[in-house]
Amino acid sequence: MTNARTWDDTLDDLARRRNHSHGMGGSERLDKHRGKGKLDARARIERLLDPGTFHEFGTLVGGDTPADAIVTGSGLINGFPVMVGAEDFTTVAGTIAPGSNSKRYRLAELAVRNKVPLVMLLEGAGFRPSGDHYGRTPTDLLAQAQCSGKVPVVTAVLGASAGHGALIAPVSDFAIMSRHGAIFTAGPPVVKVSTGEDVSKEDLGGPGVAIPSGLIHNVTDTDEEALDEIRRYLSYFPPSAWSYPIAAEPDEFSGPRKTPExxxxxxxxxxxxxxxxxxxxxxxxxxxxxxxxxxxxxxxxxxxxxxxxxxxxxxxxxxxxxxxxxxxxxxxxxxxxxxxxxxxxxxxxxxxxxxxxxxxxxxxxxxxxxxxxxxxxxxxxxxxxxxxxxxxxxxxxxxxxxxxxxxxxxxxxxxxxxxxxxxxxxxxxxxxxxxxxxxxxxxxxxxxxxxxxxxxxxxxxxxxxxxxxxxxxxxxxxxxxxxxxxxxxxxxxxxxxx
Missing domain, CATH: 3.90.226.10 (2-enoyl-CoA Hydratase; Chain A, domain 1)
Incomplete structure (x- = not known):
């Protein structure tokens, strides 16, 4: 009975910590986020993946900061494994700290190790101001760059994405943005201090800038549409460069035919x-x-x-x-x-x-x-x-x-x-x-x-x-x-x- 009570207490504590992480930025911030017509980080992953296939890692990273502002794990798209990370803007604006940097690095490392695609869902403000020392901790971009040409790398910009976190987009094979998205080296407040320019997020890096610049490939009206397009895009590709594209089963459309039109x-x-x-x-x-x-x-x-x-x-x-x-x-x-x-x-x-x-x-x-x-x-x-x-x-x-x-x-x-x-x-x-x-x-x-x-x-x-x-x-x-x-x-x- 002693062991049973000990496990009960321990597992209750684990459940409490997990629930804290799953709560993200709290109900008030989540309601505000959803009120803008956007999905939250966990809902984005749920929409992207085949139902019930998400397996999270790094849930407890960050301690009091839920998931350290990025939800990471693996799941299936069209029945094939992928690694996925979603920045959580409701938690300290989706910023990156040493813990979340390590999660991002691990995510990309596992994508190459397991030879499966990497999908990043962005909405974050870059590195988090803190007294924590990064030292020679490997940056996630090292691992993300190692994915290039080895596994498909896809990025969705579903809100404002600035600084370090945004750098995965130009490294990607395919980058898509919702109408809510904006991407830039630094956000409007930093631009104002650095150059004196007073500019909105949309004018700095919204679709009207990111599409003509060539940084972002495609744009959709909603989060849901962007996530569905990622599923479509990946359906044309093999899991990695170590395999060939998979042909569809023969059907009425795939056979020979003349093209007199x-x-x-x-x-x-x-x-x-x-x-x-x-x-x-x-x-x-x-x-x-x-x-x-x-x-x-x-x-x-x-x-x-x-x-x-x-x-x-x-x-x-x-x-x-x-x-x-x-x-x-x-x-x-x-x-x-x-x-x-x-x-x-x-x-x-x-x-x-x-x-x-x-x-x-x-x-x-x-x-x-x-x-x-x-x-x-x-x-x-x-x-x-x-x-x-x-x-x-x-x-x-x-x-x-x-x-x-x-x-x-x-x-x-x-x-x-x-x-x-x-x-x-x-x-x-x-x-x-x-x-x-x-x-x-x-x-x-x-x-x-x-x-x-x-x-x-x-x-x-x-x-x-x-x-x-x-x-x-x-x-x-x-x-x-x-x-x-x-x-x-x-x-x-x-x-x-x-």
Missing amino acids: LLDIISRDNRTTYDIAAVIDAVFDTKDWFEVQPGFGRAIVCALAHLGGHPVAVVANQPQVLAGSIDADAADKAAHFISVADAFHLPIVFLADNPGMLPGSESERSGVLRSGARMFVAQTTATTMKMHVTLRKAYGFGSMVMSLIGFDGQTAAYAYPGATMGAMSAAALSGASNADDDLGAQLREMELEASYRSAEHMGFDELISPDETRNALLTSLERGIYARQVAAEPVARTAIVP
Whole structure:
């Protein structure tokens, strides 16, 4: 009986301490937080994970400070394990102390050790002012950086996120923000003291700043939508770089089919625009594909889709924006997306229809060549399967960044008949050389013959009709999948990124 009473007292004490941690910042602060239309930290984790799968660690870290302002643990998303951390803004503004720093480090360390994704849900004010000495305690960013390229890293900014805690966002593969979110190096009070600038959280780092800067990839209206989008995003990826993406079970959408609608969508006139989204709808299994960074670098569409049930990454020029010319933002977006896809062995499908890199003084000042070089290095060093289709045109360096380059390891390279290519368009060459009308007409005729001349010299595997697009890519993908006869491993990066 003595032992039983001792255990009762001990377990009651443990329960009391756990309940204190689960209470977060207390009912008043929680009510205020929820009154703004936001979920609290624990509710965010509950929404993100498969029901009933959350297993917490570090519950008692912080002592009187519940969970030391960050809830950490593991759970399942779509039946697969993940590590997850959620900053608790209702507890000392979600700030970081030595204990919570250790929890964050442990979270990322376990993600790599267990080869599972890491998800961070941010709403915190950075390091907590205190007399505690950090010394040489390893910062969580060391472990988070070690996750890069090894396990998928996803961040959601669901409130104001400042300073050290915010730094996981630019390290992430994918960062999403709710309309309540804001992210910055330092918050408005620090900015006011440091620079004299009086600025709101929204104007400093809200969606209107974070999306155009390229820091945040996607934005949603609510916490719930952001968390659901994370689940969708991760469904395209393997648990880690030590495994391959998992194909869906065959269904009515995953088999071969013609794509005659492309004959109507894609005009033979290079000057007529169309929406590349309609092409993606037609070519891939369903219209329910996932676009990454739709509000940034809009001249290129980066998307996650399925082809024959296999998760793939799509990099496509958008003729509706800048006539498909690739500007610095589009190249930067594509370079990051290609690197992420390559790291986790997603086949990449390039759909090219561009007149080249965007020319002009403003484009040059934005660093278009450096950004283009960044995209070029990303795609030429990619070790995953690459498949290319030139839909109508691909000129100069704009063709190279879209994987239209010989001996570049493509699994497949296709073009439509009449596709135009070369150093520059006939119109641009005529203007640059002051060609007369007869020579200009001759240049245009040569341009139209370019696809045939290239095919005659094996510049493409085949010229295909638009209605053959899906089946050509599907056949090439299913053949290329057979290259996966050895265990998957993280990609070794050997190039210096421009």
